[in-house]
Amino acid sequence: MHTLELTVNGQGHKVEVGLKTTLLEVLRDKLHITSPKVGCNTGDCGTCSVLLDGVLVRSCITNALSVQGKSVTTLEGIIEPGDIHPLQKAFHENYGSQCGFCTPGMILASKALLDANPSPTRDEVKEALSGNLCRCTGYVKIIDSVLAAADEMKS
Amino acid sequence: MAEGEFFRAASPQEAAGLLAQHGGSARVLAGGTDLMVAVNKRMFKPQVIIYLGDAGMSGISQEGDALLIGAATPLSVIQASPLVADKTPLLAAAIKQMASPAIRNAGTIGGNLANASPAADTATPLLALGASLKLVGAKGEREVPLAEFFTGPGQSVLGADEIIAQVKVPAQPAEAKWAYRKVGKRKAQSLSVVSVAVYCSISGGQVSGAAIALGAVAPTPLLAQDAAGLLQGKTLDEATIAAAAKAAAEATSPIDDARGTAWYRKRASEAVVKQLLTELAG
Numbered sequence: 001m002h003t004l005e006l007t008v009n010g011q012g013h014k015v016e017v018g019l020k021t022t023l024l025e026v027l028r029d030k031l032h033i034t035s036p037k038v039g040c041n042t043g044d045c046g047t048c049s050v051l052l053d054g055v056l057v058r059s060c061i062t063n064a065l066s067v068q069g070k071s072v073t074t075l076e077g078i079i080e081p082g083d084i085h086p087l088q089k090a091f092h093e094n095y096g097s098q099c100g101f102c103t104p105g106m107i108l109a110s111k112a113l114l115d116a117n118p119s120p121t122r123d124e125v126k127e128a129l130s131g132n133l134c135r136c137t138g139y140v141k142i143i144d145s146v147l148a149a150a151d152e153m154k155s
Numbered sequence: 156m157a158e159g160e161f162f163r164a165a166s167p168q169e170a171a172g173l174l175a176q177h178g179g180s181a182r183v184l185a186g187g188t189d190l191m192v193a194v195n196k197r198m199f200k201p202q203v204i205i206y207l208g209d210a211g212m213s214g215i216s217q218e219g220d221a222l223l224i225g226a227a228t229p230l231s232v233i234q235a236s237p238l239v240a241d242k243t244p245l246l247a248a249a250i251k252q253m254a255s256p257a258i259r260n261a262g263t264i265g266g267n268l269a270n271a272s273p274a275a276d277t278a279t280p281l282l283a284l285g286a287s288l289k290l291v292g293a294k295g296e297r298e299v300p301l302a303e304f305f306t307g308p309g310q311s312v313l314g315a316d317e318i319i320a321q322v323k324v325p326a327q328p329a330e331a332k333w334a335y336r337k338v339g340k341r342k343a344q345s346l347s348v349v350s351v352a353v354y355c356s357i358s359g360g361q362v363s364g365a366a367i368a369l370g371a372v373a374p375t376p377l378l379a380q381d382a383a384g385l386l387q388g389k390t391l392d393e394a395t396i397a398a399a400a401k402a403a404a405e406a407t408s409p410i411d412d413a414r415g416t417a418w419y420r421k422r423a424s425e426a427v428v429k430q431l432l433t434e435l436a437g
Contacts, residue, residue: 002161018159019159019160019161019201019202019204020194020200020201022191022195041195042192042195042196043188043191043192043257043258044344046255046257049257055260056256056257056260057257057260057261058188058257058258058261060191060195061187061188061191061192061195061261062187062191062261063184063187063190063191063204063206065161065204065206066184066187066206066208068163109256109257112256127256127343128256130255130256130342130343130344131254131255131256131257131258131343131344132255
């Protein structure tokens with residue numbers, strides 16, 4: 001086993017991992033942070049998305065040892081516990097979430113977009129979410145939610 | 156040893172030395188977007204991993220008339236680079252259509268080429284632009300034109316102790332014309348069924364240099380040299396374009412797979428080459 005040190009949502013952790021351990025397994029199975037979901041496990045669906053040093057990645061195909069010393073943000077870390085992030089509020093108010101399985105990944109992909117581009121067009125939102133699959137909503141409500149959050153965060 | 160060894164190479168030379176030392180049991184890891192998919196699918200169990208993320212192999216710079224792109228540079232960094240947009244816009248346009256944002260944030264240009272997929276989407280623009288690769292091995296380094304790199308599906312001239320360290324891309328002259336199109340089953344997160352990059356220099360109304368590259372329609376990404384030769388010294392009129400498109404399709408040797416049939420791929424190759432050359436003529 002190898003020792004991995006990383007920061008998750010501002011807190012330092014030290015865990016033992018193997019050569020084929022993924023970041024997703026570290027988050028869910030070792031640290032019990034369960035917003036990133038196990039979907040396809042091949043990088044296609046986006047429900048395991050997290051921010052790695054602020055950059056959107058797939059935790060299911062990120063080798064755990066490659067994140068040594070890095071900082072990971074999951075949905076749990078985008079706002080203080082008890083508070084609600086404008087993206088969460090907008091998904092709630094605009095029916096951007098149905099079964100909810102894709103929602104953590106959707107919100108992190110949206111956050112990565114809005115951090116870089118606070119006033120995206122509808123097409124830019126579509127492009128930013130192009131790697132996140134939702135089988136419930138048909139995407140319209142998700143895109144509406146992101147645009148609503150962008151408006152809220154600007155005002 | 157049951158859990159294997161994980162090395163963080165500090166340089167491409169160190170990575171090559173580790174590869175030589177550990178032989179066939181070692182695999183290099185950069186973004187992981189191919190390797191970890193194979194691990195998760197239990198297609199193989201890694202015994203030794205050599206990580207390239209700390210090997211100083213990421214970054215884009217200019218040297219004379221060429222761009223030097225570190226092999227471990229993430230695709231999204233290349234896509235967003237003002238230098239790439241200015242000097243090799245064909246490459247930027249192709250990368251923009253690859254996979255999805257999160258995959259482009261992790262996947263690297265060197266990984267896309269080293270895995271030698273016939274459908275590698277950086278290969279078509281890079282072939283059209285005349286790119287070359289710097290390969291670093293345990294016993295030294297060499298430069299290989301990309302046109303001589305691929306030898307078959309998943310196969311290349313890369314030696315057992317070699318890695319791709321850098322991609323050298325000649326800058327596009329400002330007057331050069333180019334076009335790119337990827338045909339997939341959908342817009343995002345899609346493997347190419349056919350991809351085509353065309354690149355032309357036109358002076359005095361006549362083609363003074365041309366390249367046509369096709370992906371996913373042969374055992375390797377393909378440079379259709381006969382087709383490009385038909386354009387040389389000609390004006391891009393309807394008959395010239397039709398002849399070149401036909402020759403490009405004849406150069407393909409596609410297969411049937413889950414994404415498309417050989418029949419479709421051959422016809423789509425001809426149609427897309429025709430479409431892109433017509434765009435350049437317009």
